[in-house]
Amino acid sequence: MYVVLKKVIGNMQAGRVAKYAIIQLLREGIPAYIISDFTYYKEDVLDYCQEQVDAEKGLSLLSEKSRILDSALRKNELFNGM
Numbered sequence: 335m336y337v338v339l340k341k342v343i344g345n346m347q348a349g350r351v352a353k354y355a356i357i358q359l360l361r362e363g364i365p366a367y368i369i370s371d372f373t374y375y376k377e378d379v380l381d382y383c384q385e386q387v388d389a390e391k392g393l394s395l396l397s398e399k400s401r402i403l404d405s406a407l408r409k410n411e412l413f414n415g416m
Contacts, residue, residue, distance in 0.1 A: 356383040361390075 352375065359369050366380045393399060407413050 353379065353383055353386075356380065357386055360384055360387045 352373065356369055356373065356375065356379065360366065360383055366384060370376065370380060393402070
């Protein structure tokens with residue numbers, strides 16, 4: 335098993351294997367709170383993994399994050415009343 339892990343992720347450490355699995359789940363759209371419920375990993379690990387997924391999608395730039403936030407706010411009912 336560890337030989338395969340070495341080939342796939344380049345490392346055999348358990349923490350890195352867990353992060354690799356969490357990243358795969360996040361890529362599939364599984365919410366972080368559900369992953370946390372099953373894995374017991376907390377915000378620091380989940381945040382790191384989410385940052386990796388966001389970077390792959392090009393969401394690491396502040397301008398891109400602002401665009402996404404702006405779009406979501408404009409769709410919100412409260413925004414229309416402001």
